[in-house]
Amino acid sequence: MKQIVCPISNEKVNERITRLNALIGILLLVFAFTFQSSIFLIFLVGDFYVRAFTKTRFSPISYGSHVLSNALGLNEKRINKAPKIFAARLGFLMMFVITALFISGFSTAALVVAGVLIFFASLEFALAICVGCIIYTYLILPFYK
Numbered sequence: 001m002k003q004i005v006c007p008i009s010n011e012k013v014n015e016r017i018t019r020l021n022a023l024i025g026i027l028l029l030v031f032a033f034t035f036q037s038s039i040f041l042i043f044l045v046g047d048f049y050v051r052a053f054t055k056t057r058f059s060p061i062s063y064g065s066h067v068l069s070n071a072l073g074l075n076e077k078r079i080n081k082a083p084k085i086f087a088a089r090l091g092f093l094m095m096f097v098i099t100a101l102f103i104s105g106f107s108t109a110a111l112v113v114a115g116v117l118i119f120f121a122s123l124e125f126a127l128a129i130c131v132g133c134i135i136y137t138y139l140i141l142p143f144y145k
Helices: 015-034 038-053 060-072 082-103 107-127 131-144
Strands: 012-014 078-080
Touching: 012 015, 015 038, 015 060, 015 078, 015 082, 015 107, 038 060, 038 082, 078 082, 082 107, 082 131, 107 131
Parallel strands: none
Antiparallel strands: 012 078
């Protein structure tokens, strides 16, 4: 794991917030399939879009994570923002595919892709392992060298 390379930026984010974002995303994705509701999926696509391509402060999930973090009194841990942006873009792509498959009637395929996203988000939430960095290292970085 020491040879893993993440994208780098000058901006920092609070790791506690990103981990709470992952937890809330997992819960909403589970609710979507439990209640067979595309509303949760569409909401997640929109939220991932906001986190991936605009200011994260406009994301409802990030806002909720900030509120929850303050309520729980979690201390702040600043980390590099670029890997989280890359991961949010991967999450947006996966959520878009999940939603398209679900709405098209391919619920089983949507559930499989959702399972992969839940696994990735669980690694982020529980262990602070950014799968986006691993994907970046092996699938993106080789094309830039």
